[in-house]
Amino acid sequence: MRTRLPPSPTGFLHIGNLRTALFDFLLAKQTKGIFYVRVEDTDRERFVPGAIESMLRSLQWAGISPDEGVMFDANGEVIQKGPHAPYFQSERLDLYKKYAEELVEKGHAYHCFCTPERLTEMRKQQEALKKAPMYDRHCVHLSKEDVAAKITAGERHVVRMKVPHERTVTFNDDIRGEVRFQGHTIDDQVLLKGDGFPTYHLAHVVDDHLMETDLVIRGEEWLSSLPKHILLFEWLGWAPPKYAHVPLLLSKDRKKLSKRDGDVAVEEYIQKGYLPEVMVNFLALLGWNPGTTQEIFTMDELIEQFSLDRVQKAGAIFDLEKLNWLQGQWMRKISPTEFAARILPLVAEKFSAAATDKDFVRKAALIQERITFFNEAPEMLTWFYKEPHASVELLASEKQKITKEQLPEIFQALENILSDVPEKNWTVEGLKTAVQSNLGNFKQGQLLWPLRAALTGLPYSPGAFEVAEVLGKEKTLERLKKAESITQ
């Protein structure tokens, strides 16, 4: 199956576009087909330099790489590759013009010389009369000669489709089932603009036919335009592709998700440190369900299980809470060595000692269960690379029933116990045994809280035994002594 993503280079990749791209990609891979990217740069006013690069980067990050069309080459340059090039619509103008002319000749389209001013005025009047704003066909009856004369005179014009008012257009959408439109409610859409560029409608039909798209997945916002596209395919003598209009991503107030609702650019999530696996997992579950209780999905699992008939019809609110939960799940899923490798550069940037730390993997493992984003790692490992400064207030804990007065006694006990632990028993297990069998009059928490606080200087951190183990006996006793000195 051939599917495609047709981004418009007007900014960053929208999170909703990433979702349709994902669906496209999953179906293409599932059928051992092709997923391609075509750039819809037909609006020169809104073109943003660098937008293509940014979008391709976002796609690549998510693991959705195009098999064909516009993509990065090995050097990171934007190229077009494939049998249907060019894949930039701005390079296909002759094609659109040719088909627009064909439609005019067949009587399915006509030239229109109305000025934007007249159209605005017309709409204003229609609205005042509470009528649906539609083109009034002012130019539809122009004779061939008049048209030719105006064109040679250099009058700016557009080509409009001539929608048969008596027709009923029906189509079977892969998600919504049968949809039906009355011809008289469909506007005579502009196909070719005054600047010679096509509108989306013409370009979509021409390209998706020529580029042999089997399935068009797009947002529900396009459903209203569907009959126009069906008509165009019919007039051009082409079979339309299959269509799947997916539900929209909504903001908290149930409106179409847009910039003002917070982060909608994929790049924002990359920057915040979300894992690509998390975003893919999350987006897949927004509008689709596997029919089982499985919540965590790899891309491969999605490729295997995804299907359009389990896609929801109603819009889904883009709610970050589950995204954050997934982030935690995936963070814990990463293997300890990979986790260490991922955070090492970040930690080393702040503490150069980490770069040569042979024991780094063990330290990293201590925070993996507690971390949400990689960039929290340096902060979470500070206690290891920098001498902590525990305060008396921290060392004593009301919750652990430890008073300041008890501290000297507690530290004395800790030192006695720990200094007796031989190096070979300096492990979580060994330390645990030693402490637990020498509690004396203390409860475990009364010893371990001050120990942990003394070693890390933090109100929360990995456990006391774990910290002591990676710190080693010498350093542990050293920090213990130092903390003890402030309790006197």
Next chain:
RNA sequence: GGCCUCAUCGUCUAACGGUUAGGACAGCAGGUUCUCAUCCUGCAAAUCGGGGUUCGAUUCCCCGUGGGGCUGCCA
């Protein structure tokens, strides 16, 4: 206004026409634990309304209501 479309816990969602309407996130309450996090257990939480069809509707049909989208020489 017109056209299209949608409707199950706060959110994402499950349920051949027969279930105590299920799961997940969030929330709340416990438990494990030296803290935090993790983990475990439990609680609370929904079929928009009205008519049909049917022995039986979350499910099928109709009418409302509510939400959303479109209504550009934007995509």
